[in-house]
Amino acid sequence: MTIVLDGRKARDAYRTKLALRVKALADQGTLPRLAIIQVGDNRESSIYIEQKKRFAASIGAAADHVRFAADASQDTIAAKIGELNRTPEVHGIILQLPLPEGLDRLVLMNLIDPNKDVDGLTDENQKLLDRGEPRFVPATAKGVMLLLDFYGIDVKGKPAAVFGRSRLVGYPIAQLLHIRGASSVSVIHSKTEDAALISRAADIVIVAMGKPELVDRSYIKDGAVVVDVGINSAAKNGKVVGDVRYADVAPITSAISPVPGGVGPMTVLSLFDNLILSAERFSR
Ligand code: NAD
Secondary structure, eight states, X not given: OOEEOXXXXXXXXXXXXXXXXXHHHHHTTOOOEEEEEEESOOHHHHHHHHHHHHHHHHHTOEEEEEEEOTTOOHHHHHHHHHHHHHOTTOOEEEEOSOOOTTSOHHHHHTTSOTTTOTTOOSHHHHHHHHTTOOSSOOXXXXXXXXXXXXXXXXXXXXXXXXXXXXXXXXXXXXXXXXXXXXXXXXXXXTTOSXXXXXXXTOSEEEEOSOOTTOBXXXXXXXXXXXXXXXXXXXXXXXXXXXXXXXXXXXGGOSEEOOSSSSHHHXXXXXXXXXXXXXXHHHXX
C-alpha cells in the first residue's frame, strides 16, 4: 500500500509544537520576529510573503514586510539590512527572491548577519552546511526531512537519489541525506546521462528540478519513497503539477508526496522553525 506524504497534515501537527515554543519564548519576554525584505512587486513573491505572514500569525510570531520600490538602490537596501542586523527585536531576516535586475543578490544576501540568516543562504552558513554542521538549514530541504520524519521514514543505510543540485534546494537536500546516514547519495542534474538507471537504484528519491512530470515509473524502483519538490505553475491547463508523474508513479511506491499539498506547506513551516531556533539562541 502506498502512503501519501501529506504535507498539510504534517505541517499542522508541527505547527502546534512551534506555537508552544513561541509561547515559551513569550513567557520569557521574547517575541520571535522575522523581517521579510521585498524589492519590487513580483506577484509570486507577494503571494509567498502573504503565506509567511499568515503562518507567523497562526503561531503568534511576528513577520514584518519591509518593502522597497523596484528601483531602490543597492545602498538603500544594504543600509536597511544593516539596521535590521542591529535591531535586537529582529531574530530573522530574509531577502525575498527574485530581486529586480541591477541588484546583486549575493552581495546583499551576505550582508545579513549569519545569526539571523534563517534562509541559510549566506556564504558563512553555506560553509557550515558543507561541513555537516548547519546553523540554519534552507527551509525546503528542512521541510523534506521533517516530512520524512513525520511519517517515520528513516534514510539511514539506504541508497538515495536527488534530482537537482541548486544551492537553494537540491544541494542542501543531498547534504542532509549524507548527514542523516544514507548509504549513498546520487545527485542527478541536467548533464547526467542514464538518470533513470541511477535513480532506479535508490530507495529514497527526492526530485527538485522544475521539470513538469518528467519522472515517470521508469525512473523508480518498486517500493521506493518519492518526494516531489517541484512546483510547476500553469504547466497543465493552469493546474500546478510537480516534477513527478504522480498517477503513473504512485502505485509502485511505498510512499509519495503529492503536488500541491506535499513539500510546499512544509517549507513555510521550516522557515519558522528556523526563526524560532534563532529567537531561542538569542534569548539564551
Ligand atoms: P533551479 O532551476 O535552481 O535548479 C534546477 C536543478 O534541476 C538544477 O540543478 C538542474 O541541473 C536540475 N535539472 C534541470 N533539468 C534536469 C533534468 N532534465 N534532469 C535532471 N536534472 C535537471 O531550481 P530550484 O530553485 O532548485 O527549484 C527546483 C524546483 O523546486 C522548482 O520546480 C521550484 O519551483 C521548486 N521549489 C519548491 C519549493 C517548495 O516549497 N515545494 C521551494 C523551492 C523550490
